[in-house]
Amino acid sequence: MPKRRPQPSSHCPIHFALDIFGDAWSLLVVRDLMFKGKSSYGELLASDERISTNILAERLERLEAHGIIRKDVIHTAAARTRYTLTPKGAELMPMLLEIIAWSARYDAKTAAPRGFARRVRTDRDALVRELTAQLHERET
Amino acid sequence: MPKRRPQPSSHCPIHFALDIFGDAWSLLVVRDLMFKGKSSYGELLASDERISTNILAERLERLEAHGIIRKDVIHTAAARTRYTLTPKGAELMPMLLEIIAWSARYDAKTAAPRGFARRVRTDRDALVRELTAQLHERET
DNA sequence: GGTGACACTTGCAAAATGCAAGTTCCAGTG
DNA sequence: CACTGGAACTTGCATTTTGCAAGTGTCACC
Numbered sequence: 001m002p003k004r005r006p007q008p009s010s011h012c013p014i015h016f017a018l019d020i021f022g023d024a025w026s027l028l029v030v031r032d033l034m035f036k037g038k039s040s041y042g043e044l045l046a047s048d049e050r051i052s053t054n055i056l057a058e059r060l061e062r063l064e065a066h067g068i069i070r071k072d073v074i075h076t077a078a079a080r081t082r083y084t085l086t087p088k089g090a091e092l093m094p095m096l097l098e099i100i101a102w103s104a105r106y107d108a109k110t111a112a113p114r115g116f117a118r119r120v121r122t123d124r125d126a127l128v129r130e131l132t133a134q135l136h137e138r139e140t
Numbered sequence: 141m142p143k144r145r146p147q148p149s150s151h152c153p154i155h156f157a158l159d160i161f162g163d164a165w166s167l168l169v170v171r172d173l174m175f176k177g178k179s180s181y182g183e184l185l186a187s188d189e190r191i192s193t194n195i196l197a198e199r200l201e202r203l204e205a206h207g208i209i210r211k212d213v214i215h216t217a218a219a220r221t222r223y224t225l226t227p228k229g230a231e232l233m234p235m236l237l238e239i240i241a242w243s244a245r246y247d248a249k250t251a252a253p254r255g256f257a258r259r260v261r262t263d264r265d266a267l268v269r270e271l272t273a274q275l276h277e278r279e280t
Numbered sequence: 281g282g283t284g285a286c287a288c289t290t291g292c293a294a295a296a297t298g299c300a301a302g303t304t305c306c307a308g309t310g
Numbered sequence: 311c312a313c314t315g316g317a318a319c320t321t322g323c324a325t326t327t328t329g330c331a332a333g334t335g336t337c338a339c340c
Contacts, residue, residue, distance in 0.1 A: 009188060009189045009190060010188035010189055010251070011247065011249050011250055011251040012168075012171070012188065012189075012251055013239065013240040013242075013243030013244050013247065013250050013251065013252040014167055014168060014171045014236065014239055014240065014243070015168060015188075015189055016243040016246075016247045016250065017239045017242060017243045018164050018167060018168065019164075022162075022163060022164040022167070023162060023163065023164065024158050024159075024162040024163065024328095027154055027158060027162070028152075028154060028155060028158065031152070031154045040286080040287085041286070041287050041288070042285085042286060042287075045287090048149060048150035048152065048155075049149045049150055049152075049155055050149060051329095052328080052329050052330060052331095053287085053288070053289085053330090053331095054288085054289075054290080054328085054329080054330090055327095055328070055329075056288090057287080057288055057289080067246075075337090076338090079285085079286070079287095080286080080287085080336095080337075080338090081286080081287065081288095088246060091242060091245070092242060094238045094241075094242075095235060095238035095239055095242060096154065098234045098235035098238050099153065099154055099157045099235055100153040100154065101234075102153075102157060102231060102232060102234075102235060103153030103154070103156040103157045104153050105231070106156075106228060107151065107153065107156045109151050110151055110153050110156065111150070111151040111152050111153065112153040163296095164297095180317075180318085181317070181318050181319075182316090182317060182318075185318090190298095192297075192298050192299060192300095193299090193300095193318090193319070193320085194297085194298080194299090194319085194320075194321080195296090195297065195298075196319090197318080197319055197320080198296095215306090216307095219316085219317065219318095220305095220306075220307090220317080220318085221317075221318065221319095
């Protein structure tokens with residue numbers, strides 16, 4: 001799992017973030033964990049965007065190494081492996097909400113719920129709290 | 141300049157955004173235009189992260205095609221070419237601020253100004269207005 | 281002990297990236 | 311008006327990453 005690491009070429013915060021999730025797939029994985037209630041490898045693999053299995057495995061390893069997600073193996077269930085967001089990963093929510101709001105505005109065919117973008121603009125903090133609560137609920 | 145396009149595999153807003161700037165370099169270009177006052181090819185090429193010239197050229201073309209930036213050629217100056225953000229591109233600012241805030245929190249050696257992350261959290265809207273004003277000032 | 285499900289690995293062709301060395305197009309100089 | 315220099319790219323090629331398909335290992339349950 002290389003993909004850069006030896007000495008960051010700058011400590012710019014944008015660069016720091018892109019070094020972790022600056023690719024086409026990482027944030028889709030985060031999205032599925034954060035908003036779609038997914039938690040198993042199989043569920044993540046079945047995304048609409050059809051991520052391929054080797055890429056998914058590599059991204060999960062990478063996100064875990066960066067402390068964005070956590071992998072738990074439960075020795076009593078059939079679906080034994082479970083991926084969840086760490087607090088560090090969950091704190092990407094405001095950023096993701098901004099991405100959603102921006103895309104909703106510029107993609108005429110967006111699948112974002114109607115009114116969601118407006119709510120991001122006018123009631124952000126409450127929205128974050130609400131979605132975070134849902135997230136923790138699901139994890140129980 | 142291929143890099144996906146034929147039929148988006150979903151209309152998820154996150155996917156829509158990543159399809160445009162889901163790579164290691166695009167947002168660094170936007171950052172340089174938005175926060176660092178850069179506007180020429182040469183300035184963009186000289187970023188700390190050392191983007192290579194063919195990649196820069198391809199990304200500029202791509203960002204322009206997606207309406208994030210605009211390229212103006214002025215026939216009276218030595219540095220004739222000028223890149224600027226469109227309104228669509230400038231509206232990525234809230235997202236970039238969230239990225240900065242997140243990275244500032246998790247990168248111990250972050251170059252983000254002290255107190256910036258706090259201001260993003262407590263005084264976001266005014267901050268966006270202020271930085272947007274600076275952006276337009278520079279462009280005159 | 282056998283059989284699925286699930287979670288990955290592996291191998292390989294195709295595409296994207298990084299690097300260095302051009303090339304083109306003026307603006308200004310002499 | 312030829313000439314030089316800088317700015318903005320292009321091109322060629324080796325390396326890396328991706329995408330796809332097929333294969334492997336490990337349990338839980340029957």
